[in-house]
Amino acid sequence: MQQIVYFFQRYKYFLLFVCLELISLSLIFTNLNYQQSKFISSSNFLVGGLYEKISNTKDYLSLKEINETLVEENNQLRNLLDSQNKSGGFLITNDSALSNNKFTYINAKIINNNFNSAFNFLTIDAGENRGIESEMAVINGKGVIGITDQSSSKYARIQSILNKNTRINARLKNTNYFGTLSWNGEDYNVVQLIDIPRQAPVNVGDTIETGGKSTIFPEAIPIGYVSKIDEAQKSVDNEIYVTLFNDMSNLKYVYIIKNHDKKEILKLENINNE
Amino acid sequence: MNKTLYLIVLFFFLIGLQVFVLNNILLFGFINPYLYIAFVFFFPLKENRYNLLFTSFLMGIAVDFFADTGGVHAFATVFIAYFRLFFIKVFFNKLEADYPFFKLKEEPFGKVFNYIITLTILHHFLLFAFSNFSFNNFSNVILNTLYSAIFTLVLFFSGSYIFTKDY
Structure with a gap:
C-alpha cells in the first residue's frame, strides 16, 4: 500500500500530464470523426x-x-x-x-x-x-x-x-461521368477528383460540377475547372486536379x-x- | 501588481490576441504566429506544477474552441508545459532551491534564446503534426513549423523587448 502511495507521490505530475494529454488526444480524434464532436467547436x-x-x-x-x-x-x-x-x-x-x-x-x-x-x-x-x-x-x-x-x-x-474528410459527388459538366471530390490538404485553391472512369473525355479547362448522386447537393452546381491531368494514368484512382472557382480565403x-x-x-x- | 491577477490578465489577453488577431494574419497565405505559448514561458517557476499544467491545458482548449481544431493546441501546450522544467534544468542548470528566484529576463540572453527556441519548435511541430494527422505532406509540416516558429519568435522577442522596461 505504501508503495502505491509512494508511486503516486513520485509521479503525480507525470500522471496529470498523461491524463491531460489523453483528454486532448480524445478530443482530436472525436473532432476528426464526422459529426461526433459536440463539445469543442466554434458553433457553441x-x-x-x-x-x-x-x-x-x-x-x-x-x-x-x-x-x-x-x-x-x-x-x-x-x-x-x-x-x-x-x-x-x-x-x-x-x-x-x-x-x-x-x-x-x-x-x-x-x-x-x-x-x-x-x-x-x-x-x-x-x-x-x-x-x-x-x-x-x-x-x-x-x-x-x-x-x-x-x-x-x-x-x-x-x-x-477543404477538409480531408469531405467527399463530394462530382462530374464532368454535361456528361454523366462522375467521381469523388476530395482534398489532399496541400493547396487551398486546388482539390482532387478521384475515381472518375478512364474513358471519360477529360481535358484541361473542363468544368467540374456536382453530380446530384447524393442527397446533399443538387445537380449541376459549379465546383471548378480541371487544371492538371495525370497524363500517364499511372495512379490507381486516376486523380484529376481541379482548381476551385471560389477563392476559399475570401x-x-x-x-x-x-x-x-x-x-x-x-x-x-x-x-x-x- | 499582484502576481495572480497579472497571470489572469495575461491569460485572457493572450487568448484574445491569438484568436482575434494572430489567427487572421496568414502571412503569405499560411503562416500564423502562435504567441499564446508565451504564457508558458512567463508562468512563474515553482515546485508545484499543477497550476501550470491546468492553466496551459485551459489555454490550449480555449484556442482550440475558436480554431475548430479538436484538441491539437491543448496537446501541444500541455506537452511544453510539462517539459519546461526539464529544459530549464538543461539550459540554466537550476536546482530546486533556485526556483523562486528564477526570472527569464535576468538570465543571459543566449541561454534564454536557446530555451525559447527549443520549446517553440517543439510546440509548433506537435501542433502541425497533429493538425495534419497523416504522414502525407510531411514536408509541409516541417516547413510550417519552421516558418511559424520564426514568426512566433520574432514577435515574442520584439514584444518582450518593448514591454519590459529594464531589458
Whole structure:
C-alpha cells in the first residue's frame, strides 16, 4: 500500500500530464470523426457569439467587395431567368409552385473561416432557429463551399470542401461521368477528383460540377475547372486536379440548401441495403 | 501588481490576441504566429506544477474552441508545459532551491534564446503534426513549423523587448 502511495507521490505530475494529454488526444480524434464532436467547436453559444460581434465590425471594411459580388450574382440570375422564360425578367411568385420545389435555400453569413489546416471548418450565423441541420449543402454564387456539420440554436459549423474528410459527388459538366471530390490538404485553391472512369473525355479547362448522386447537393452546381491531368494514368484512382472557382480565403455570404426529399431517399436506400 | 491577477490578465489577453488577431494574419497565405505559448514561458517557476499544467491545458482548449481544431493546441501546450522544467534544468542548470528566484529576463540572453527556441519548435511541430494527422505532406509540416516558429519568435522577442522596461 505504501508503495502505491509512494508511486503516486513520485509521479503525480507525470500522471496529470498523461491524463491531460489523453483528454486532448480524445478530443482530436472525436473532432476528426464526422459529426461526433459536440463539445469543442466554434458553433457553441459563447464562441459563435464572439465571432459574430467581431465579424459585424469587420464587415464595414469589405462592403464594396461584397456589393460587387452580389451585383454579379444578380446579373447571372437575371440572365438565367431571361433565358428560361422568354416573357421578360421578372420573377413569378406563385406560392403553390414554390412549395413543390425539391430544394429550399437559406441564406447565412460566414463569421469564421479556416483554410490553412488539413481539416478546415467554417462557422455561419444561422442555426437550428433557421432550420439548419447536419449534412446540408453550402454554396455561394461561384460554387460549392462545404457541408453543414453540426448546429447549435443560433450558429452552425460547416465542414469545408477543404477538409480531408469531405467527399463530394462530382462530374464532368454535361456528361454523366462522375467521381469523388476530395482534398489532399496541400493547396487551398486546388482539390482532387478521384475515381472518375478512364474513358471519360477529360481535358484541361473542363468544368467540374456536382453530380446530384447524393442527397446533399443538387445537380449541376459549379465546383471548378480541371487544371492538371495525370497524363500517364499511372495512379490507381486516376486523380484529376481541379482548381476551385471560389477563392476559399475570401468568403462572406453563403446559401444553405435544404433537400426536402432527403429523408424519403435515405429511407428507400436503407431498405435496399438490408 | 499582484502576481495572480497579472497571470489572469495575461491569460485572457493572450487568448484574445491569438484568436482575434494572430489567427487572421496568414502571412503569405499560411503562416500564423502562435504567441499564446508565451504564457508558458512567463508562468512563474515553482515546485508545484499543477497550476501550470491546468492553466496551459485551459489555454490550449480555449484556442482550440475558436480554431475548430479538436484538441491539437491543448496537446501541444500541455506537452511544453510539462517539459519546461526539464529544459530549464538543461539550459540554466537550476536546482530546486533556485526556483523562486528564477526570472527569464535576468538570465543571459543566449541561454534564454536557446530555451525559447527549443520549446517553440517543439510546440509548433506537435501542433502541425497533429493538425495534419497523416504522414502525407510531411514536408509541409516541417516547413510550417519552421516558418511559424520564426514568426512566433520574432514577435515574442520584439514584444518582450518593448514591454519590459529594464531589458
